Amino acid sequence: MTLTPNRCRLVLITPDLDSVSKLSECVENALKGGDVASVIIPQRQLDEQTFQSVAEALVPIIQKSDAAALIAGDTRVMGRVKADGVHVIGNADNVYDAVQDFAPQKIVGGGNAKDRHAALSIGDTQPDYLFFGKIDGDIKPDAHPKNLALGQWWAEFVEVPCIVSGGTHLDSVEQVAETGCDFIALGKAVFAKPEEAALKVSEINAILDEKAPRFEA
Numbered sequence: 425m426t427l428t429p430n431r432c433r434l435v436l437i438t439p440d441l442d443s444v445s446k447l448s449e450c451v452e453n454a455l456k457g458g459d460v461a462s463v464i465i466p467q468r469q470l471d472e473q474t475f476q477s478v479a480e481a482l483v484p485i486i487q488k489s490d491a492a493a494l495i496a497g498d499t500r501v502m503g504r505v506k507a508d509g510v511h512v513i514g515n516a517d518n519v520y521d522a523v524q525d526f527a528p529q530k531i532v533g534g535g536n537a538k539d540r541h542a543a544l545s546i547g548d549t550q551p552d553y554l555f556f557g558k559i560d561g562d563i564k565p566d567a568h569p570k571n572l573a574l575g576q577w578w579a580e581f582v583e584v585p586c587i588v589s590g591g592t593h594l595d596s597v598e599q600v601a602e603t604g605c606d607f608i609a610l611g612k613a614v615f616a617k618p619e620e621a622a623l624k625v626s627e628i629n630a631i632l633d634e635k636a637p638r639f640e641a
Contacts, residue, residue, distance in 0.1 A: 431636035432601040433461040434628055435587050436491075437559055437611035438482065439618070440468055448481045450618040455489040457625025461607055462492035462531075464511050466559045472498065479505040492531055496559060499526065509533070511555065516545040523549050533587070535559075543574060547584050554578065555609065557589025562612050565593035567600050579604035592616065597628050601636035608632075 436454060441447040451463065463486045467475045479495055483505045486493040495502040496511040499522065509531025512519045519534040526532055527550075535555030537543035546554055556571040556578070567590050575588035585606035590596040592612045600608040614624045 429459060429632070430639045432605060432632055433459060433607050434625065434632070435461055435607045435609040436463045436614060436625075437562075437609055438463060438465050439611060439615035440560075441618070444478055444481050446618070447478065448485060450615060450621055451482055452485045453618070454614055454621035454625050455486065455491065457622035458629040460489065460491045460625065462486075462494055462508070464494045464496050464559065464609070465507075466496040467498055467501075468560075472501065476501045476504060479507065483507050494531060494533070502526075502530070509552070511535070511559075512551075513559075516542070516549055519546050519551050520549040523551055527552070535587075537574065538570075540574065540577065543578060544582075547578075547582055551584065553585045553587055553607070554582075555587045555589070556605075557587075557609065560611065561589055562592050562610070564591050565595065566591045567596045572599060572603055575600070575605040576603035579606070594624070594627060594631065597631045598635045601632055604637055606639075 479501050483493040492508040494509045494511045495507045497513040499510050502510045512522050512534035522532045531552045533551050533553035534546055537546055556574045571588050575586055578586045587607040587609050588600045588605045589609045590600050614621050
């Protein structure tokens, strides 16, 4: 039995690749690299049918690796592919509706919290997590300073777990972990070179093992 690390853990954002087979291979490879708490599958510009095909391919791969498969946005697809939960794209009202409809059987989390007031409004709906950042917001090497600040504030004062989006460089891993957040979300830092995805996941876990604060039992 593998013990869950008592420190910040990795959440992966699947990349935007041009075929389901390439995407499946890329994600499967990444998950061989070490501990991953969950994988968020964004719909991006895909129509519902195509997105469902992508999710149908990825969800079993993710679950086989003992990570949670989360569908970003479409709860119908989430149900059809038997994913573990939904990442809500929307405001506090949208998160509230999803919590009422699907919790606790499914994981329900959300983001779109641009300030403390918005974060607390979402937190009041009792989601499983709050996400600071945007799904594809990793456009710079470092994590966004506002997301770091919000994540640190949240981790200090609120019990609901939080995910903070990292940057495109692995240097952002330590930055994010130092906030005390529960999870770091990474996309391009892992998948920019798909053939290196497993190595990147291994390196990220090594950084977290060495640098991340430990949580109290």
